[in-house]
Amino acid sequence: MKRVTLALTLALAAGLSAEAADAQTLKTVKDRGMLSCGVSQGLPGFSSPDDKGNWTGIDVDVCRAIAGAIFNDPTKVKYVPLSAKDRFTALQSGEIDVLSRNTTWTISRDTSLGANFTGVTYYDGQGFMVKKSLKVNSALELNSASVCVQTGTTTEQNLADYFKANNMKYEVIAFATNDETVKAYEAGRCDVFTTDQSGLYANRLKLASPNDHMVLPEIISKEPLGPMVRHGDDQWFDIVKWTLFAMITAEELGVTSKNVDEKAKLENPELKRVLGSDGNFGEQLGLTKDWVVRIVKAVGNYGEVFDRNVGAGSPLAINRGLNNLWNKGGLQYAPPIR
Amino acid sequence: MSTEARKPPAQIALKIRRILGGKAGWNGVAVQFAFAAILGWIGYEIVSNARANLENQHIAAGFGFLRNNAGFDVNQTLIPYTGSDTFLRVFVVGLLNTLVVSVVGIVFATVIGFIVALCRLSPNWLLSRVGELYVEVIRNLPLLFQILFWYLAVLAALPNPRQSISLFGIAFISNRGLVIPSPIGESGLEPFLAMLVLGIVASLALRFHARRALFQEGRLIRIWPYVLGLLFGLPVATMLVFGLPFTFELPQLKGFNFAGGSRIIPEFVALTVALSTYTAAFIAEIVRAGILSVHKGQMEAGSSLGLSRGATLRLIVIPQAMRVIVPPLTNQYLNLTKNSSLAVAIGYPDLVSVFAGTSLSQTGQAIEIIAMTMGIYLLISLLTSAVMSVYGWRVSRSLGA
Numbered sequence: 001m002k003r004v005t006l007a008l009t010l011a012l013a014a015g016l017s018a019e020a021a022d023a024q025t026l027k028t029v030k031d032r033g034m035l036s037c038g039v040s041q042g043l044p045g046f047s048s049p050d051d052k053g054n055w056t057g058i059d060v061d062v063c064r065a066i067a068g069a070i071f072n073d074p075t076k077v078k079y080v081p082l083s084a085k086d087r088f089t090a091l092q093s094g095e096i097d098v099l100s101r102n103t104t105w106t107i108s109r110d111t112s113l114g115a116n117f118t119g120v121t122y123y124d125g126q127g128f129m130v131k132k133s134l135k136v137n138s139a140l141e142l143n144s145a146s147v148c149v150q151t152g153t154t155t156e157q158n159l160a161d162y163f164k165a166n167n168m169k170y171e172v173i174a175f176a177t178n179d180e181t182v183k184a185y186e187a188g189r190c191d192v193f194t195t196d197q198s199g200l201y202a203n204r205l206k207l208a209s210p211n212d213h214m215v216l217p218e219i220i221s222k223e224p225l226g227p228m229v230r231h232g233d234d235q236w237f238d239i240v241k242w243t244l245f246a247m248i249t250a251e252e253l254g255v256t257s258k259n260v261d262e263k264a265k266l267e268n269p270e271l272k273r274v275l276g277s278d279g280n281f282g283e284q285l286g287l288t289k290d291w292v293v294r295i296v297k298a299v300g301n302y303g304e305v306f307d308r309n310v311g312a313g314s315p316l317a318i319n320r321g322l323n324n325l326w327n328k329g330g331l332q333y334a335p336p337i338r
Numbered sequence: 339m340s341t342e343a344r345k346p347p348a349q350i351a352l353k354i355r356r357i358l359g360g361k362a363g364w365n366g367v368a369v370q371f372a373f374a375a376i377l378g379w380i381g382y383e384i385v386s387n388a389r390a391n392l393e394n395q396h397i398a399a400g401f402g403f404l405r406n407n408a409g410f411d412v413n414q415t416l417i418p419y420t421g422s423d424t425f426l427r428v429f430v431v432g433l434l435n436t437l438v439v440s441v442v443g444i445v446f447a448t449v450i451g452f453i454v455a456l457c458r459l460s461p462n463w464l465l466s467r468v469g470e471l472y473v474e475v476i477r478n479l480p481l482l483f484q485i486l487f488w489y490l491a492v493l494a495a496l497p498n499p500r501q502s503i504s505l506f507g508i509a510f511i512s513n514r515g516l517v518i519p520s521p522i523g524e525s526g527l528e529p530f531l532a533m534l535v536l537g538i539v540a541s542l543a544l545r546f547h548a549r550r551a552l553f554q555e556g557r558l559i560r561i562w563p564y565v566l567g568l569l570f571g572l573p574v575a576t577m578l579v580f581g582l583p584f585t586f587e588l589p590q591l592k593g594f595n596f597a598g599g600s601r602i603i604p605e606f607v608a609l610t611v612a613l614s615t616y617t618a619a620f621i622a623e624i625v626r627a628g629i630l631s632v633h634k635g636q637m638e639a640g641s642s643l644g645l646s647r648g649a650t651l652r653l654i655v656i657p658q659a660m661r662v663i664v665p666p667l668t669n670q671y672l673n674l675t676k677n678s679s680l681a682v683a684i685g686y687p688d689l690v691s692v693f694a695g696t697s698l699s700q701t702g703q704a705i706e707i708i709a710m711t712m713g714i715y716l717l718i719s720l721l722t723s724a725v726m727s728v729y730g731w732r733v734s735r736s737l738g739a
Contacts, residue, residue, distance in 0.1 A: 084699060085695050085696070085698055085699035087699075088699065088702050088704075089702075089704050092395065092397060092702075092704075109702070111396075112396075112397065112398035112701070112702055113397060113398075113702040114392070114395035114396050114397035134594075142594075143593055143594075144592060144593040144594050144595045144597065145593070145594040145595065146514060146594065146595060148685075151682075151691065151695045151696045151699070152695060152696055152698070152699030152700070153699075156410040156411075156696060156700075157409040157410050157421075157700070159410075159411075160409055160410050160411050160421035161409070161421075164421065170411075171413045171514075171595065172410070172411045172412070172413050173413055173605070173685045174410075174412075174413075174685055174687065174691065174692075174695075174696060175682075175683075175684075175685045176682045176683065176691070176695060180683065180684075180685070183490075184493070184684075184685060187490060187493040187494060187513075188493065188498055188513050189493055189513055189514075189604070189685075191594050230395065231395050231396050232394065232395060
C-alpha cells in the first residue's frame with residue numbers, strides 16, 4: 001500500500017510543480033546545501049548502510065564524488081533508499097537529483113522515462129546462485145526449477161528470455177525488495193536466486209552459511225549499471241557524467257587520494273589540465289577549477305573506489321574483469337579532459 | 339363568473355432550488371454551481387499540467403503500452419499466460435489473482451467469523467474464553483506481520499519437493515505448494531456436465547414448489563430423496579452410459595519439481611489464511627453485536643416454544659440480527675479485498691504486485707498504471723457494496739421492516 005501512495009503522491013507532484021524538471025538542478029542543490037541521491041535499500045558493495053548508519057558502496061561513492069565536486073565536502077549527501085520499482089518515479093518527480101542505484105542501462109529506460117544514463121559505473125551481467133547440495137553445475141541444468149527474483153528489474157525479463165530460448169520450464173516467484181527475495185531463497189521456497197552477478201556475491205554474504213551456496217558460471221545478459229539524471233538539464237547531466245570520467249581519468253594518470261596534492265604540483269601538462277592549474281574545464285561545467293582534485297580527495301580514483309567496495313579490499317573480492325581500465329583489458333574508458 | 343384554479347408554481351424549478359440550495363434558496367444554488375466549477379477547473383489544471391510536464395520531460399504517456407509485450411512470467415495464472423503476452427493480459431491475470439484470493443478469503447472469513455462469534459456467546463465458559471482470546475490476539479496484531487508469519491511458518495514447516503509429504507501417492511505437500519491430480523476431460527464430459535446442470539435446475543425448481551406448497555397451502559412435502567436422485571443419480575447414470583467424464587493426471591517428481599497435476603502455491607495459502615483469520619476476528623465482533631442487538635425475549639420465546647438453542651439462533655435470532663450485521667460486514671469484505679494488495683510482501687502475484695509493481699517499473703508509466711489499478715479496486719469495491727446492499731434490502735424486506 002505504501003508504495004502505491006508514494007507513487008501517487010509523486011504523480012501528483014509531477015503534475016503540480018511545473019519547475020521540478022526544468023534546468024537549474026545545480027543551483028537547487030547548492031541552495032539546499034545537500035545533494036539528494038537515490039540509492040538501493042541495501043546491497044553490499046553498491047549501496048548499503050554500515051553498522052553506524054553511514055552509507056558505503058560504489059554507487060554511494062558516485063554520490064559522494066558529486067557532492068565533493070560541488071561542496072568540497074563528500075558528506076553533504078542525503079541518501080534516499082528506493083526499491084527497484086520506485087526508483088524512476090522518485091527521479092522523475094524531482095525527489096532526488098541523481099539516481100545511483102545499480103540500474104541497468106537499456107534503450108527503453110533511456111528513452112521513455114524522461115531521464116538519461118550518464119555512464120557506466122560497473123559492467124555487470126546476470127547470473128544464478130544455487131545451493132551446493134543441488135549438485136548443479138550449469139544454468140542449463142535448471143529445467144523445472146523455482147526461481148526467486150526481485151520485481152521491477154531487467155532480471156525478470158532476462159530470466160524469461162533465457163529459459164524460453166533454452167526450452168526450459170521454470171516457476172518464478174517475484175518479491176518487492178531484495179531482502180524479501182533472499183529470505184525466501186534461504187527458506188527454501190526456490191531452488192535458484194537470480195540477479196546481477198555482483199549482487200549474487202553481495203547477497204551471498206547475507207546468508208547464514210555462504211559456503212553452502214555457489215554462483216553458477218553462466219552470465220546470461222549484459223547489465224551495464226550507471227547513474228541517471230532527469231531530462232532537460234544538460235549542465236547537470238554533464239556534471240554527473242564527468243564526475244565518473246574524472247575518477248577514471250585519475251586512475252589512468254595514477255592520481256590517487258594519497259598522492260593528489262603532490263601530483264598537482266608536477267609540471268606534466270596533462271596533469272596540470274586535469275588537476276586544474278591549467279585551463280578552466282571545471283568552471284565550464286559550473287564547478288571550480290580544482291574539481292578533479294576535490295573528487296579524488298573525496299573518494300579516490302575509480303580503481304580505489306572499486307577495490308574498497310567490491311574488489312580485493314572488500315569482503316566481496318570481485319575481480320576487476322570488464323571493469324578494468326581500457327588499457328588493462330577492461331572496458332572503463334574516459335574521453336580526454338582537454 | 340368562473341373561478342379558475344391558480345396555476346401551480348413550476349415544480350421543477352422549485353425542486354432544483356430545494357435540493358441544491360436548501361434554505362439558502364437561489365443563492366445557495368449559485369454557490370453550489372460555482373463550487374462545482376472550481377473543482378472541475380482544478381481537476382482540469384492537474385490533468386493538463388501533468389500532460390504538459392510529461393511531454394516536456396519526454397516521459398511516455400497514454401495507454402498504448404498495454405498492447406506491448408510484457409516479457410516476464412507470473413507463477414499463478416488462472417488464464418493461459420506466457421512472457422510474450424501483452425501488459426493488458428498481465429492486468430487481467432493480476433486482477434483474477436486478486437479476485438480469487440479475495441473471494442476465497444471472504445468465504446473463509448465469514449465462516450470463521452460466525453463460528454468465533456457463536457463461541458464467544460456460548461454459555462460454555464471455555465468456549466467463550468477461547469473465542470475472546472482469538473479476537474483479542476488476532477485483531478490487535480498488524481496484518482502485514484500476520485501475513486509474513488504465515489508465509490514463513492508455512493515455508494519453514496514444509497519439506498523440499500524431494501522429501502515431500504505424500505497423501506496416498508496422489509497429492510504431495512512440499513514448500514513448492516500442494517500438488518493435486520488435475521482432471522482431464524474425456525468423451526463423457528459433456529453429457530455429464532449437461533446432466534449435472536439439469537439436476538441442479540430441477541432441484542431448485544422442486545425446492546421452489548415445496549416452499550410454495552408450505553407457505554400457501556400449508557402442505558409439507560419431503561423433497562430430499564428426489565434432490566439426491568437428481569444431483570447424484572442422474573450424473574452417475576450418464577457416466578455408466580457414456581463412460582468416465584474425466585481422468586486424473588497424477589503429479590510426478592521430475593528434476594526439481596512436480597510435473598503434471600495442479601498446484602496451489604504456498605503464497606496463496608499463506609495470504610488466504612492470514613486475510614481470512616484476520617478479517618474473521620472483526621466479523622466475529624460484528625456478528626456478536628448483531629446477535630446481542632436482538633432482544634433477549636426472542637431467545638426466551640424460542641425456548642418456551644420448545645426449540646433447541648441452535649434452532650432458535652438459526653430460525654429466529656440470526657435472521658433478525660442480519661439486518662444489523664450486513665452493513666458493517668460489507669465494510670469488512672471491502673477491507674479484505676483491499677488488504678489483499680499486501681500480497682506483494684510475500685510474492686503472491688496479485689494485481690498490485692504484477693501490474694502496479696512489475697509492469698509499472700518495466701514501462702515507467704506510473705500515472706496510467708496507478709489510475710487503472712485504483713479504478714479497478716474502486717469498481718470491485720462498489721460492486722461488492724452493491725451486492726451486499728441488495729442482500730441487506732432483501733433481509734429487511736423479509737422481516738417486514
